[in-house]
Amino acid sequence: MTIPGQLSPSPRLLLGPGPSDAHPRVLSAMTTPLLGHLDPQFLEIMTETQSMLREVYQTKNQLTFPVSATGTAGMETCLVNLIEPGDRAVVCTAGYFGNRMVEIAGRCGAQVTVKEAPWGQTFDLQQLREALQSVRPKVLAVVHAETSTGALQDISQAGKLCHEFGALLVTDCVTSLGCTPVKLDEWEVDAAFSCSQKGLSCPPGMSPVSFSPRAVDAVKARRTKVQSWYLDVTSIMSYWGGDRTYHHTAPISMVYALREGLRVVLEEGLEARFARHVRNHLALKAGLEALGLKYTAGADCQLPQLNAVRIPDGVDDVACRKRLLTEFGIEIGGGLGDFKGKAWRIGLMGQNSNPNCVFQVLAALEQILVGAGVKVSAGAGVAAAEKAYA
Numbered sequence: 001m002t003i004p005g006q007l008s009p010s011p012r013l014l015l016g017p018g019p020s021d022a023h024p025r026v027l028s029a030m031t032t033p034l035l036g037h038l039d040p041q042f043l044e045i046m047t048e049t050q051s052m053l054r055e056v057y058q059t060k061n062q063l064t065f066p067v068s069a070t071g072t073a074g075m076e077t078c079l080v081n082l083i084e085p086g087d088r089a090v091v092c093t094a095g096y097f098g099n100r101m102v103e104i105a106g107r108c109g110a111q112v113t114v115k116e117a118p119w120g121q122t123f124d125l126q127q128l129r130e131a132l133q134s135v136r137p138k139v140l141a142v143v144h145a146e147t148s149t150g151a152l153q154d155i156s157q158a159g160k161l162c163h164e165f166g167a168l169l170v171t172d173c174v175t176s177l178g179c180t181p182v183k184l185d186e187w188e189v190d191a192a193f194s195c196s197q198k199g200l201s202c203p204p205g206m207s208p209v210s211f212s213p214r215a216v217d218a219v220k221a222r223r224t225k226v227q228s229w230y231l232d233v234t235s236i237m238s239y240w241g242g243d244r245t246y247h248h249t250a251p252i253s254m255v256y257a258l259r260e261g262l263r264v265v266l267e268e269g270l271e272a273r274f275a276r277h278v279r280n281h282l283a284l285k286a287g288l289e290a291l292g293l294k295y296t297a298g299a300d301c302q303l304p305q306l307n308a309v310r311i312p313d314g315v316d317d318v319a320c321r322k323r324l325l326t327e328f329g330i331e332i333g334g335g336l337g338d339f340k341g342k343a344w345r346i347g348l349m350g351q352n353s354n355p356n357c358v359f360q361v362l363a364a365l366e367q368i369l370v371g372a373g374v375k376v377s378a379g380a381g382v383a384a385a386e387k388a389y390a
C-alpha cells in the first residue's frame with residue numbers, strides 16, 4: 001500500500017450542532033506528555049477536573065465524573081444504572097435525542113411510556129404531572145436542550161415535581177452545559193449527562209455525568225447487576241471516587257483537554273458566559289430573520305447556542321451546505337429525523353459564540369441563498385446583526 005500523506009485538513013469553522021471548535025488552550029493541553037492513569041499526579045488532575053465539573057454543573061454531587069466516551073455513553077450510563085428490567089420509565093420526546101433515550105431505556109428493559117410533543121415545542125409542568133400521575137415511573141427522562149430542533153426545555157421545576165411522585169429525573173444536558181444555565185442542585189436533577197465537544201469547546205470523547213444522592217441510593221438499592229460492565233457507576237466510582245483502583249485506562253489526553261476546557265469556562269465565569277451566548281444569539285437571530293429564515297423552535301424556547309431554521313422552499317439543502325463548506329470553510333448542520341432536508345442548524349457554542357462567527361456565517365449564507373435563487377436585499381443579514389449588537 002502507499003502510505004497516506006501527513007494529515008492536513010482544510011481550515012474549518014465548526015458552526016454546526018457539534019463538534020464545535022476546540023479552544024486553542026485545550027488543543028495545546030492535549031499535547032502535554034502522558035502520565036500513567038494511576039500516577040499520583042494524574043489522580044490529582046482527576047480530582048481537579050471533578051471539582052471543576054461540579055462547579056459547572058452547579059452541584060455538590062459527589063458522584064460527578066466524565067465517562068470515557070461521547071455524550072451518548074453518558075446517556076446510557078444514566079439510564080442503565082437507574083433502570084432495572086421491568087421498571088417503568090417515562091421519556092419525554094420532542095425531537096431526535098428524546099427518541100434516542102426511548103430506544104436506550106427500552107434496551108435497559110424498562111416499560112417505556114413515551115410522552116410526545118411536536119418537534120420544536122417543549123413540555124409544560126402540567127403535562128409532566130399527568131405522565132407522572134398516570135404511569136408512576138421510577139424514572140422520567142427529558143432533554144434539556146434538544147439539538148435537533150433548537151428548543152430549550154425548562155426543567156427548573158421538573159425535579160421537585162418528579163420527587164412528589166417518587167420518580168427520578170434524568171436530563172440530557174449535552175448541548176446545554178457551558179452555554180445556558182444548568183443548576184443540578186437547585187433544580188433537583190437526579191442524573192445528568194453532557195459531552196465535551198459542544199459548550200465546553202473540547203474535542204469529542206468525554207461525557208460528564210452527575211448523580212444526586214437520591215440517584216446513588218437508587219443504584220445501591222438495585223436487585224440486579226447493572227447490565228453494562230463498563231458503565232456500571234458502582235465500579236467506575238472505585239476509580240473516579242475515593243479508592244482510585246484501576247477500572248479502565250482513563251483517556252489521559254482527553255482528561256487534560258476537559259480540565260483545560262473547564263478552566264476556560266470558570267475563568268470567564270458562568271454568568272458572563274451565558275450572557276455572551278445570549279448576546280451573540282440575538283445578533284445571529286436578527287440576521288437570519290433579515291435573510292427571511294424562520295426558527296423551528298417556538299419563540300419562547302429558542303436555544304442561544306443552537307439556531308435551527310427552516311430551509312426556504314425550493315432551496316437544495318445538501319448543495320447549499322456543500323458550498324458553505326467548500327467555498328467558505330463553514331460547517332453547519334442539516335436536519336435530523338423529521339427535519340431531514342428541512343432545517344439548518346447553526347451552532348454558536350462555547351468558544352464559537354462570538355461576533356466574528358456571527359458575521360461570517362451571515363455573510364456566507366446570504367451569498368448561498370442568493371445563489372439558490374432566494375431574494376434577499378444585499379447586506380441585510382449583516383446589517384441586522386450590527387444593529388442588534390449596537
Ligand SMILES: *Cc1c(COP(=O)(O)O)cnc(C)c1O
Binds near residue numbers: 018097146172175
Ligand atoms: C450531541 C447530542 C447527543 C449525543 O452526543 P454524542 O457526543 O454525539 O454521543 C445527545 N443528546 C443531545 C441533545 C445532543 O445534542
